[in-house]
Amino acid sequence: MTxxxxxxxxxxxxxxxxxxxRSNMGQNGATVWMTGLSGSGKSTVAVAxxxxxxxxxxxAYRLDGDNIRHGLNKNLGFSAEDRTExxxxxxxxxxxxxxxxxxxxxxFISPYTADRDLARKVHxxxxxxxxxxxxxxxxxxxxxxxxxxxxxxxxxxxxKGFTGIDDPYEEPTKxxxxxxxxxxxxxxxxxxxxxxxxxxxxIKA
Amino acid sequence: MTxxxxxxxxxxxxxxxxxxxRSNMGQNGATVWMTGLSGSGKSTVAVAxxxxxxxxxxxAYRLDGDNIRHGLNKNLGFSAEDRTExxxxxxxxxxxxxxxxxxxxxxFISPYTADRDLARKVHxxxxxxxxxxxxxxxxxxxxxxxxxxxxxxxxxxxxKGFTGIDDPYEEPTKxxxxxxxxxxxxxxxxxxxxxxxxxxxxIKA
Numbered sequence: 001m002t003x004x005x006x007x008x009x010x011x012x013x014x015x016x017x018x019x020x021x022r023s024n025m026g027q028n029g030a031t032v033w034m035t036g037l038s039g040s041g042k043s044t045v046a047v048a049x050x051x052x053x054x055x056x057x058x059x060a061y062r063l064d065g066d067n068i069r070h071g072l073n074k075n076l077g078f079s080a081e082d083r084t085e086x087x088x089x090x091x092x093x094x095x096x097x098x099x100x101x102x103x104x105x106x107x108f109i110s111p112y113t114a115d116r117d118l119a120r121k122v123h124x125x126x127x128x129x130x131x132x133x134x135x136x137x138x139x140x141x142x143x144x145x146x147x148x149x150x151x152x153x154x155x156x157x158x159x160k161g162f163t164g165i166d167d168p169y170e171e172p173t174k175x176x177x178x179x180x181x182x183x184x185x186x187x188x189x190x191x192x193x194x195x196x197x198x199x200x201x202x203i204k205a
Numbered sequence: 206m207t208x209x210x211x212x213x214x215x216x217x218x219x220x221x222x223x224x225x226x227r228s229n230m231g232q233n234g235a236t237v238w239m240t241g242l243s244g245s246g247k248s249t250v251a252v253a254x255x256x257x258x259x260x261x262x263x264x265a266y267r268l269d270g271d272n273i274r275h276g277l278n279k280n281l282g283f284s285a286e287d288r289t290e291x292x293x294x295x296x297x298x299x300x301x302x303x304x305x306x307x308x309x310x311x312x313f314i315s316p317y318t319a320d321r322d323l324a325r326k327v328h329x330x331x332x333x334x335x336x337x338x339x340x341x342x343x344x345x346x347x348x349x350x351x352x353x354x355x356x357x358x359x360x361x362x363x364x365k366g367f368t369g370i371d372d373p374y375e376e377p378t379k380x381x382x383x384x385x386x387x388x389x390x391x392x393x394x395x396x397x398x399x400x401x402x403x404x405x406x407x408i409k410a
Contacts, residue, residue, distance in 0.1 A: 009253070009257055009391075009392040009395050009396060010257070010260070011252070011253040011256040011257055011391070011395070012256065014252070015252065015267075016255055016256055016259055016267075020259060021259070024259050024262070024264065025264070047216070047219070047220065048214070048216040050221055051216040051217065051221055052214055052215070052216055054221055054225060054226070054229045055215070057229070059229065059230065059264070059305075059306075061301070061304075061305035062220075062221075063301070067301060067304070071297045071300065071301070071327065072294060072297040072298060072301070075290075085280075089277060089294075092276045092277040093277060093298055093301065095276065096266070096268070096272060096276070096277070096298065096302075097301075097302075097305070099266075099272070100264075100266035100302070100307065101264075102305065102307075122276065186214075186216070187214040190214050190216070191214060
């Protein structure tokens with residue numbers, strides 16, 4: 001009667017299937033890609049959205065400047081090439097989170113259509129849902145908010161290539177959702193995001 | 206009596222706390238970093254480990270060549286500099302998964318001590334558990350297995366800088382666990398990994 005510890009270990013050849021992940025997580029993996037001007041409210045809405053998802057027992061993770069710029073992308077600067085690589089890597093990491101079954105919520109200005117389209121493509125190629133959310137706010141309003149004082153610096157010429165001032169923001173033309181943060185409360189924006197995920201079959205209310 | 210949809214949305218200032226994530230996930234986030242020669246059995250063990258964790262209701266995600274080299278790190282080659290950057294990025298992404306509350310399981314040769322130590326450091330700096338697992342197998346055995354035919358090519362000079370042939374594998378000296386795959390079954394390796402996570406308070410049996 002030798003005790004065999006490992007007799008209750010069972011596994012099959014090949015990777016964990018997406019269906020196994022869905023069942024394990026109680027949701028489908030997806031990426032919610034928030035884009036908009038500095039000061040438009042992306043991060044505020046993303047923080048609230050992540051919290052509410054988790055309160056309801058869903059699994060989400062937010063990618064933003066805080067956890068990306070000082071870590072994965074700390075070897076990137078602000079040249080055109082580095083900005084594109086910055087968004088490329090974020091798109092790839094969001095894809096991994098979505099593949100893991102989580103709801104990845106990205107919160108970056110991501111001003112160029114080509115960069116956002118590439119993030120969408122890597123998801124589509126992997127069969128993973130990608131939702132572009134345009135966090136819309138008139139430039140005047142974003143500049144009035146100026147939570148980080150960046151517009152002031154850009155106007156003073158202390159920051160070059162600032163989106164909306166001396167670098168373009170290319171507005172999304174095929175966003176799955178537009179959040180007009182000058183007119184909507186944070187709660188209303190979160191509600192709209194939850195509705196989006198429900199309508200797309202990512203979560204069940 | 207106007208219906209107000211958004212009245213059940215509640216959120217607080219600041220980020221989701223680690224305690225909220227722990228509660229949400231039913232486990233602590235952590236990274237299990239598997240290192241070892243090509244053919245040592247890293248991926249086989251990692252695949253089985255991930256499956257068993259998920260069967261038991263835990264949340265894990267495996268990072269390996271398949272989902273990293275063709276995505277996030279597809280712009281990296283095999284120069285010394287690119288190899289280091291390859292492992293650096295993997296360490297940073299594993300850290301994000303651990304921060305999200307998942308058990309990240311990485312499966313890369315990662316032959317250099319300095320690169321593995323950096324991955325450990327970024328976890329420690331973020332207050333996240335990191336477990337180095339040396340998947341040990343004698344070179345002769347790994348070369349005999351040669352599941353991808355790479356040793357044969359390296360011996361023929363068709364691949365340069367191949368770990369164990371003409372590039373060093375720096376053995377871990379502070380691994381939290383050593384799995385001797387020439388002597389242990391896959392089930393025994395998985396059991397040892399589960400024991401490690403339990404003993405460190407990451408999961409509860």
